[in-house]
Amino acid sequence: MPWSILKLLRENPEELKKSLKRRGMDPGVVDEAVRLDNEWRRLVRLVDEIRHRHNQVTRMIAKARDPEERRRLIEEAKRIIREREELEKKLQEIAREREKLLLSLPNIVHESVPDGQTEDDNVPIKFWGVPRVWRGHLEEFRRQTERWGFKVPHEVIDWKPVGHADMLEKVLALGDTYKAAQVAGSRFYYLFDDIVWLDAALLLYAIDFMTRKGYRLVLPPYMVRYKVLMGVIDIETFKDAIYSIKDEDLYLIATAEHPLAALYMETDIPEEELPIKLVGVSPCFRREAGAGNRDLKGIFRVHQFHKVEQFIYSKPEESWDMLEELRENTEELFRGLGIPYRVVNVCAGELGHVAAKKYDLEAWMPAQGRYREMASISNCTDWQSYRLRIRLVRRKGMVRDYVHTLNATAIASTRTITAILENFQDEDGVVTIPKVLRRYLEIFPRAPKDYIYPARRVKRE
RNA sequence: GCCGGGGUCGCCUAGCCUGGUAGGGCGCCGGCCUGCUAAGCCGGUGGGGGUUCACCCCGCGCGGGUUCAAAUCCCGCCCCCGGCGCCA
Numbered sequence A: 001m002p003w004s005i006l007k008l009l010r011e012n013p014e015e016l017k018k019s020l021k022r023r024g025m026d027p028g029v030v031d032e033a034v035r036l037d038n039e040w041r042r043l044v045r046l047v048d049e050i051r052h053r054h055n056q057v058t059r060m061i062a063k064a065r066d067p068e069e070r071r072r073l074i075e076e077a078k079r080i081i082r083e084r085e086e087l088e089k090k091l092q093e094i095a096r097e098r099e100k101l102l103l104s105l106p107n108i109v110h111e112s113v114p115d116g117q118t119e120d121d122n123v124p125i126k127f128w129g130v131p132r133v134w135r136g137h138l139e140e141f142r143r144q145t146e147r148w149g150f151k152v153p154h155e156v157i158d159w160k161p162v163g164h165a166d167m168l169e170k171v172l173a174l175g176d177t178y179k180a181a182q183v184a185g186s187r188f189y190y191l192f193d194d195i196v197w198l199d200a201a202l203l204l205y206a207i208d209f210m211t212r213k214g215y216r217l218v219l220p221p222y223m224v225r226y227k228v229l230m231g232v233i234d235i236e237t238f239k240d241a242i243y244s245i246k247d248e249d250l251y252l253i254a255t256a257e258h259p260l261a262a263l264y265m266e267t268d269i270p271e272e273e274l275p276i277k278l279v280g281v282s283p284c285f286r287r288e289a290g291a292g293n294r295d296l297k298g299i300f301r302v303h304q305f306h307k308v309e310q311f312i313y314s315k316p317e318e319s320w321d322m323l324e325e326l327r328e329n330t331e332e333l334f335r336g337l338g339i340p341y342r343v344v345n346v347c348a349g350e351l352g353h354v355a356a357k358k359y360d361l362e363a364w365m366p367a368q369g370r371y372r373e374m375a376s377i378s379n380c381t382d383w384q385s386y387r388l389r390i391r392l393v394r395r396k397g398m399v400r401d402y403v404h405t406l407n408a409t410a411i412a413s414t415r416t417i418t419a420i421l422e423n424f425q426d427e428d429g430v431v432t433i434p435k436v437l438r439r440y441l442e443i444f445p446r447a448p449k450d451y452i453y454p455a456r457r458v459k460r461e
Numbered sequence B: 001g002c003c004g005g006g007g008u009c010g011c012c013u014a015g016c017c018u019g020g021u022a023g024g025g026c027g028c029c030g031g032c033c034u035g036c037u038a039a040g041c042c043g044g045u046g047g048g049g050g051u052u053c054a055c056c057c058c059g060c061g062c063g064g065g066u067u068c069a070a071a072u073c074c075c076g077c078c079c080c081c082g083g084c085g086c087c088a
Helices: A004-011 A013-022 A028-063 A067-104 A135-146 A164-171 A177-183 A193-212 A226-232 A235-241 A257-262 A316-337 A383-388 A413-423 A435-440
Strands: A123-128 A132-134 A155-157 A216-218 A267-270 A276-285 A304-314 A341-345 A357-365 A370-379 A390-394 A399-402 A404-412
Touching: A004 A013, A004 A028, A004 A067, A013 A028, A028 A067, A123 A316, A132 A135, A135 A155, A135 A370, A164 A177, A164 A413, A193 A216, A193 A276, A193 A304, A193 A316, A193 A404, A193 A413, A193 A435, A226 A235, A226 A257, A226 A383, A257 A276, A257 A304, A257 A383, A257 A404, A304 A316, A304 A413, A316 A341, A316 A357, A316 A370, A316 A404, A316 A435, A341 A370, A357 A413, A370 A413, A383 A390, A383 A404, A404 A413
Parallel strands: A132 A155, A216 A276, A267 A390
Antiparallel strands: A123 A341, A276 A304, A304 A404, A341 A357, A357 A370, A370 A404, A390 A399
């Protein structure tokens, strides 16, 4: 019984309740789960006993030579079956309920995760870069940094930067979300020319960086079966995020994490092969059903984008170090781009079912005067591997444990583009392209190299 | 999409026709033996329950059915291989 949640449920249900309370969930499900688990175990014992009796009689029939004896035993077997069927029905019912409830339980919150239920309760652990802060945002900026005791060096500017949505559509005129809305709906987009080059360059930058670190490059399926999704996300996320294919058991992936986690489903991994480090590249499709009217303008929150994703299968005892490695990778990528950011330790209530701990990397957005999520870095411990039956086999004693899975954004194209548009525009609307992207652009004659120029003059009041 | 062949306990494989406790090899784990290594010998090797080494149940791609009894017979689905068709 190596699954951490079941283990805790049986050995220390109070701890499990605490974890649920920290997530702002009803801890009552734990009592219900304990009750169902006990009842299930009781019924398993009963049913096993009857099956045993039936097996005994059945074996005697095979041996019986006397026809009268045989007839008598078959009658006896039939009688036992009638008795068995009733209990089996009950067991099946309880087993289903138990399974449903167990699979609905969220991951156990790690002790280093801060309390809290909203974004405001996330705790910044570090700031990097020298953010440009418009004079009108100064007070807001101080609140977002000093509240946590950080003194963040920043450059004060007197002109107000243009928001990423207006930069894209009005200043640069390289995106059209109105036409896209007509064609596909809101939260879709057409991108043109330099922005498309930028998208491609960002992906290559991340792929190059991650593969140099020894991560294996993977292009995964963009659609997966229902069974796979239930192995990697919870039912709520499924409803809010996942697009399905009509008349097929296929669903568009919301991130490469899903097919990467499933790459080893129903597999025993020898411990000497761990950690397995992958970098996936794929489009991501998200319904954003729970998003309401948030970020309706521009390309910050959209139904499709490209992402380079880091993924690690790890031994349980190494996963917390791996989480820090993934965080460092993502940070290095954003430092390379020169985008000022902070890293927050996401509070218990905002974690999502799957993760035991999660960091978000948030870029400073000079036009909004806020840090906004660019990347997220999670340790899912054995939550996914239990469901997908991914185990590691230890040589010593041939022990089977569940591996730990971790995932992290390397680069999500559209979001990173919004950060570039806001951070690297000058007063005239010219956008400077991060130097690290140059090598991925210079081989193409028509790609921009150093700057993206505005289509029209920036009007300021 | 059609026709044919196949999917067995980590890997390979026997058993299927003719229903009656799933056998062997490799690998691995533990032990014995042995100057060392190798070989050899013995036991173990999936999931679950349990009074935790007694024992029991389940497990032969998945799900149903027939039967006292299903790896074995029947039906549906998934996947793999070969052939045909279609196709960027």
